[in-house]
Structure formats: structure tokens, C-alpha cells
Amino acid sequence: MLNDEKTVLSHECEGCPIRHRAVCARCESDELERLEEIKYYRSFEAGQTIIWSGDRMEFVGSVVSGIATLTQTMEDGRTQMVGLLLPSDFVGRPGRDGSPYDVVATTDLVMCCFRKRPFEDMMSTTPHIAHRLLEMTLDELDAAREWMLVLGRKTAREKIASLLSIIARRDASLNLRPTQGALVFDLPLTREAMADYLGLTLETVSRQISALKRDGVIELEGKRHVTVPDFSRLLDEAGDDNDGGMLA
Amino acid sequence: MLNDEKTVLSHECEGCPIRHRAVCARCESDELERLEEIKYYRSFEAGQTIIWSGDRMEFVGSVVSGIATLTQTMEDGRTQMVGLLLPSDFVGRPGRDGSPYDVVATTDLVMCCFRKRPFEDMMSTTPHIAHRLLEMTLDELDAAREWMLVLGRKTAREKIASLLSIIARRDASLNLRPTQGALVFDLPLTREAMADYLGLTLETVSRQISALKRDGVIELEGKRHVTVPDFSRLLDEAGDDNDGGMLA
DNA sequence: TCGCGCGCTTGATCTGGGTCAATGAAACCC
DNA sequence: GGGTTTCATTGACCCAGATCAAGCGCGCGA
Known part of the structure; x- marks a missing residue:
């Protein structure tokens, strides 16, 4: 069901929603090139904390393989996971500097990252990227609200x-x-x-x-x-x- | 405190984040005019359901006065509120047709609405409106995740x-x-x-x-x-x- | 090969919050 | 002014899930 993406790939990055779902189908080739320039990969080991709550985030990106989680912790140690990031899920808050939660690699993890500042610049000049971001954020919001029902009533x-x-x-x-x-x-x-x-x-x-x-x-x-x-x-x-x- | 609404109506609309936070400061006057054309007010009585889960939503907009809630219900009647909408909060999912939850007026309520289709058209041609929408959606996402901690661990x-x-x-x-x-x-x-x-x-x-x-x-x-x-x-x-x- | 640690399971007991039920107290309407 | 409705409080009891505690089994390093 995802096979047709390959035809679009030209540069593959399995699991990257920016390229796959938003860029490849609609981007001009110079946009692809600009994205390529600010893109890089990072690997993390299982258990490693990628970002601490309150830290500055220098990138946005998406999970290529492995699992990451978003976690909030109270002073007394109670913790609540607020997001589960599987391959192709997006991480990052364009327009915001800090992360309000810990981002942790729970398995070995590869991420496809874009440097944040230039990505934001691209976003503001490339409407369909901004549009895709909004789509993804709405998806996350739906997921969070569905999870509120799980947490509150099940x-x-x-x-x-x-x-x-x-x-x-x-x-x-x-x-x-x-x-x-x-x-x-x-x-x-x-x-x-x-x-x-x-x-x-x-x-x-x-x-x-x-x-x-x-x-x-x-x-x-x-x-x-x-x-x-x-x-x-x-x-x-x-x-x-x-x-x-x-x-x- | 909302009395000045009348004086303001022709242009500003107390509690409308689109106009106030995104449009007024940065919009060209013809954009303001276009927004004005697709804008209208709706009133609801306390207890009235504005949108049923699954319904098509014909507008986006924001709360001017009163309180609305977003609610999910399981078949057996257990319900979980997933959003609390106070004056100036935004309602709507640009780019999506249906609502995944009931939207209910819990007090008498006035909303400032924009017809959805033309609003979406404006959004795709006016980057800073799209940008503002993303901002607001990220805020909602943060609020939802903070609430997950409340529901799960407090x-x-x-x-x-x-x-x-x-x-x-x-x-x-x-x-x-x-x-x-x-x-x-x-x-x-x-x-x-x-x-x-x-x-x-x-x-x-x-x-x-x-x-x-x-x-x-x-x-x-x-x-x-x-x-x-x-x-x-x-x-x-x-x-x-x-x-x-x-x-x- | 052994022991050690980590992830997991299972049992026994305790308790925060749910359930059921009765009562109070405004607002509203003849 | 009394009856009805809606919203809120309070009490008595119960149970799902937390807590405390004891093992299990598997991988790993010495």
C-alpha cells in the first residue's frame, strides 16, 4: 500500500514524512535540493535521552527506524508518556525553541533531521510544507485526544x-x-x-x-x-x- | 468586559485569534476585507450541541464569549472531555471535513465563524494565516499533552x-x-x-x-x-x- | 559454569476513588 | 407558597488497581 512512494523517491529516506508525503509529490526540484542540503541523519542507542525537557531543539525531523517516546515527569518521579513515536512520525515544533518534554530513544533509533532555522525559512516560503506540518500536527492532536479518553475512562x-x-x-x-x-x-x-x-x-x-x-x-x-x-x-x-x- | 464588542464589531472581534493575533497586525487591507466577507456570528444556548461527532463542519472560528467543550463518548456512555474552549480559543480543523468529537456549548455562547472553504483558500494563499494556525494547533497539542499527565498520574x-x-x-x-x-x-x-x-x-x-x-x-x-x-x-x-x- | 542483574510474573494486602443512596438547596413555574 | 427540577453534598460500602514482596528465567560477563 505504500509501494507507490518508491516511484516518487528519487532520494529515498524510508520513514520521512516531509519527503514522502509532502515534498516528493509536489516539490520543485530546487526545493528538494534545499531540503537535501539541510538534512542529516542521527543515530541513538536504546535508553539514550535525545532531548531533555526544557532543552533547546536545534532540529526537526522524523523517525526512520526504532521507537522514541515523549515523556513528562513530576518532581516526585511520577512519569507519564505523552507520545509514542514510531517510524515516519515527526518530531519537532517549528517556531518554538524548547521542548516541553523529554524525548527518549527506547530502542536503537535512526532519525532523519533538518536543521531547524533553515527548515523554518523554507516552511515560510513553501506553503505546501507549512500545510503538511499543520496536517501532521492535527494528526498528533487527534491522537493525543484519543489517548485522553484512554487515560481518563478506560x-x-x-x-x-x-x-x-x-x-x-x-x-x-x-x-x-x-x-x-x-x-x-x-x-x-x-x-x-x-x-x-x-x-x-x-x-x-x-x-x-x-x-x-x-x-x-x-x-x-x-x-x-x-x-x-x-x-x-x-x-x-x-x-x-x-x-x-x-x-x- | 465584553461591552466594547459593539464598538469594535466592524473590525475587531474580541476573542478572535485569527483577526487579533495574526491578521490585524500583519494583514493587507484587502485580506481583512476578504476575511470580513466570509465572517459571521453564531449564538448558542447553554446545553446545545454545536456539532455532533462525525458531522461535517462547515466553518472554523473562535469563541467570543461563553464556554464550549469537546467531548468523546464510548458506546456504554462513559464520556471524556478532551478540550475546554474559553473565549479566544479556536475551533476547527482546516483541511478536514468531520469533527471527531461532540462540540457542546456548556454556557450561552457566541462564536465568530468563517466559512470553511473560503477560509481554507485564504489560508493557502496567505502564509502568515497558515502559520498562525500551526501556532494555535501546537498550543492545543501542548495543552492536550499536559492534560494527559493530569489524567494519567495525578x-x-x-x-x-x-x-x-x-x-x-x-x-x-x-x-x-x-x-x-x-x-x-x-x-x-x-x-x-x-x-x-x-x-x-x-x-x-x-x-x-x-x-x-x-x-x-x-x-x-x-x-x-x-x-x-x-x-x-x-x-x-x-x-x-x-x-x-x-x-x- | 556460575552468579548476577534485569525484565517480568505472581501473590497478598491495602486504599483511593467508584457506586449506591439519601438529603439539601437554589431556581423556576404554575 | 408549594411542587418540580436540577445541581450539589455527604455517608456507607465496595472493588479495581496500587503497593509491597517474593520468586522466575534468561542473557551476559568473568
């Missing part, structure tokens, strides 16, 4: 199912077992990181995963490898409206 | 204090009693609406408000009129970093 079991279905949707869409509609994927987060995302403790996460396994909603091989035999069942458990069409 | 008492401090900041900054740094404001929400915003029940909201009153953090006159004798005390209760500068 039970622990529903929270786990919600998280699994999000990861499944994003991560497993290519690993679909087409013969039977089962999804297979690896959990990219520790139990503790899941707890931080879900507003739970790691013990509760562990218990609820065990419960979902016991009830046949998921199958586990090792601690991280998940098979979802029936995705709509998982959506039911998540309490989501399941209009069924999603995997059609 | 206690009931901290949640109430957080909500009060947000309303105080927005609503009471003009009603400051300068002699003593006390803040006075009216709660614009029922206990139930507060509960929906905070991921609590209305009983818990009521109990915690009583507790804050008993402990002298707030004073109540009637059910809705609040005095905060010491704002930094309230911030402490909210668990927020209180760097003190806010009211300086």
Missing part, C-alpha cells in the same frame, strides 16, 4: 488492548498473515514503558497481559512477540467503536 | 487543583485583587462537567472541592464563586512545578 484491560491495537495497526500492517487475518508483531516497549504510557503500574500491565493471553485474545511467544488471532476481538476489548472496515 | 485532589488553576489563569487574570494577590472567578462548569474533564465521578469532584475548602486552599461563595487566597498554594496542590514567576 479500565486497565481496555488500556492494554488499546495500546496493543495501536501498535498492531502501525507496526504489523506489513506482517499481516493474510490467510487468516491474524496480526503478528513485537512489542517495542518494556512493561514499565507501557505502564508509563497507560497511566498504570508495571504489575498491572503484566497481570492484564497475562489475562488477555489466558482469555485467548492474544498469544505470546516469549515476553515480546505477540500474535493477535482476531483483531476485531482485540478492538472489542479496547472498547473502541469497531466499524469493521479497518483491515478490509 | 490524584483526585491534584486533578481538581489543576483544573482550578487553569480556569483561574484564563478567567481570573483580569479579576485579580491586586492588593493581596488573591484570584476570584466563577466556575463555568457543573460538577459533572468537571468530572468528565478530569476522569472522575461527580461525587469525587464534590468531595475534593469540599476538602480544598476545608483546608483553606480555596473559598467558596455559593457553589460556583471561587476565591483563591494564595495562588502558589493552589499550584502546589496541583503538583505543578511552581517556578513562581507566573503572576509576577
Whole structure:
């Protein structure tokens, strides 16, 4: 389903939404060149903090491979993850200097970055880049608000199912077992990181995963490898409206 | 405080971020005229639903007076408020047709609207309007993520204090009693609406408000009129970093 | 090969906030 | 002025999930 992007690539950068979704299809070649000039890659190791809350951010960019998280922490140590960044997700706040949360690489991570100042200049002179940024920010806002429902009103079991279905949707869409509609994927987060995302403790996460396994909603091989035999069942458990069409 | 609206109507519109923050300072006069052409006002009564989740939205705009909320509901009736719209807040998703949540007027409400299609056209030809939209969307995103911390990790008492401090900041900054740094404001929400915003029940909201009153953090006159004798005390209760500068 | 540490699981117990139910108190309307 | 409605408070009890604590299993370095 993403194959046609390749035809557009000319320079590939798998997972970079600026190039793929906004630039390639519509940019003039000199815009592509200017982007190319301010672009660079950075790698991070699992566990490394990319930006501390309050730090100046010198770049915007997007995740190419691996997982990053946005995390807020209270003085007494309580932490809440406020964003989960999977490949192709955008990081950065054009027009703002600081980051209001920690950005952490939870797995080994590669990012495709653009130097911030020149990127902002391009943005202000290239309407469709600005437009794409707005699109992406609206997507993030929708995701944040959906997550507010999860945090505020769902039970622990529903929270786990919600998280699994999000990861499944994003991560497993290519690993679909087409013969039977089962999804297979690896959990990219520790139990503790899941707890931080879900507003739970790691013990509760562990218990609820065990419960979902016991009830046949998921199958586990090792601690991280998940098979979802029936995705709509998982959506039911998540309490989501399941209009069924999603995997059609 | 909004009386001057009348004097201003032909041009300025108190509480409209498009005109005030983005357009007036930087727009050419023909842009102002075009905006004027597609602008209109709408009034709603307390309790009225402005847009149902899934509905097509024909306008974008901003709150002039009154309070609106964004609400998500699960099939079984659990509801979570995902946005609180005070005067000057923006409503709308340029580039998108439907609303993913209910928009409800919780008090009598006046909105300043722009017809959506022509507004989008203007946006794509007027970079600084697009830029302002991005700014506002980033603000909303920050607010949503801050609220995720509230929902996921704070206690009931901290949640109430957080909500009060947000309303105080927005609503009471003009009603400051300068002699003593006390803040006075009216709660614009029922206990139930507060509960929906905070991921609590209305009983818990009521109990915690009583507790804050008993402990002298707030004073109540009637059910809705609040005095905060010491704002930094309230911030402490909210668990927020209180760097003190806010009211300086 | 052993031991050590980290990620995870599971059990026992505790508690914050939910649930259910009764009462109070304004506002409003005959 | 009394009845109805809506919003809020308060009490008694309960339970989902937190907390505290004990192991398990696997990878890794010596």
C-alpha cells in the first residue's frame, strides 16, 4: 500500500514524512535540493535521552527506524508518556525553541533531521510544507485526544488492548498473515514503558497481559512477540467503536 | 468586559485569534476585507450541541464569549472531555471535513465563524494565516499533552487543583485583587462537567472541592464563586512545578 | 559454569476513588 | 407558597488497581 512512494523517491529516506508525503509529490526540484542540503541523519542507542525537557531543539525531523517516546515527569518521579513515536512520525515544533518534554530513544533509533532555522525559512516560503506540518500536527492532536479518553475512562484491560491495537495497526500492517487475518508483531516497549504510557503500574500491565493471553485474545511467544488471532476481538476489548472496515 | 464588542464589531472581534493575533497586525487591507466577507456570528444556548461527532463542519472560528467543550463518548456512555474552549480559543480543523468529537456549548455562547472553504483558500494563499494556525494547533497539542499527565498520574485532589488553576489563569487574570494577590472567578462548569474533564465521578469532584475548602486552599461563595487566597498554594496542590514567576 | 542483574510474573494486602443512596438547596413555574 | 427540577453534598460500602514482596528465567560477563 505504500509501494507507490518508491516511484516518487528519487532520494529515498524510508520513514520521512516531509519527503514522502509532502515534498516528493509536489516539490520543485530546487526545493528538494534545499531540503537535501539541510538534512542529516542521527543515530541513538536504546535508553539514550535525545532531548531533555526544557532543552533547546536545534532540529526537526522524523523517525526512520526504532521507537522514541515523549515523556513528562513530576518532581516526585511520577512519569507519564505523552507520545509514542514510531517510524515516519515527526518530531519537532517549528517556531518554538524548547521542548516541553523529554524525548527518549527506547530502542536503537535512526532519525532523519533538518536543521531547524533553515527548515523554518523554507516552511515560510513553501506553503505546501507549512500545510503538511499543520496536517501532521492535527494528526498528533487527534491522537493525543484519543489517548485522553484512554487515560481518563478506560479500565486497565481496555488500556492494554488499546495500546496493543495501536501498535498492531502501525507496526504489523506489513506482517499481516493474510490467510487468516491474524496480526503478528513485537512489542517495542518494556512493561514499565507501557505502564508509563497507560497511566498504570508495571504489575498491572503484566497481570492484564497475562489475562488477555489466558482469555485467548492474544498469544505470546516469549515476553515480546505477540500474535493477535482476531483483531476485531482485540478492538472489542479496547472498547473502541469497531466499524469493521479497518483491515478490509 | 465584553461591552466594547459593539464598538469594535466592524473590525475587531474580541476573542478572535485569527483577526487579533495574526491578521490585524500583519494583514493587507484587502485580506481583512476578504476575511470580513466570509465572517459571521453564531449564538448558542447553554446545553446545545454545536456539532455532533462525525458531522461535517462547515466553518472554523473562535469563541467570543461563553464556554464550549469537546467531548468523546464510548458506546456504554462513559464520556471524556478532551478540550475546554474559553473565549479566544479556536475551533476547527482546516483541511478536514468531520469533527471527531461532540462540540457542546456548556454556557450561552457566541462564536465568530468563517466559512470553511473560503477560509481554507485564504489560508493557502496567505502564509502568515497558515502559520498562525500551526501556532494555535501546537498550543492545543501542548495543552492536550499536559492534560494527559493530569489524567494519567495525578490524584483526585491534584486533578481538581489543576483544573482550578487553569480556569483561574484564563478567567481570573483580569479579576485579580491586586492588593493581596488573591484570584476570584466563577466556575463555568457543573460538577459533572468537571468530572468528565478530569476522569472522575461527580461525587469525587464534590468531595475534593469540599476538602480544598476545608483546608483553606480555596473559598467558596455559593457553589460556583471561587476565591483563591494564595495562588502558589493552589499550584502546589496541583503538583505543578511552581517556578513562581507566573503572576509576577 | 556460575552468579548476577534485569525484565517480568505472581501473590497478598491495602486504599483511593467508584457506586449506591439519601438529603439539601437554589431556581423556576404554575 | 408549594411542587418540580436540577445541581450539589455527604455517608456507607465496595472493588479495581496500587503497593509491597517474593520468586522466575534468561542473557551476559568473568
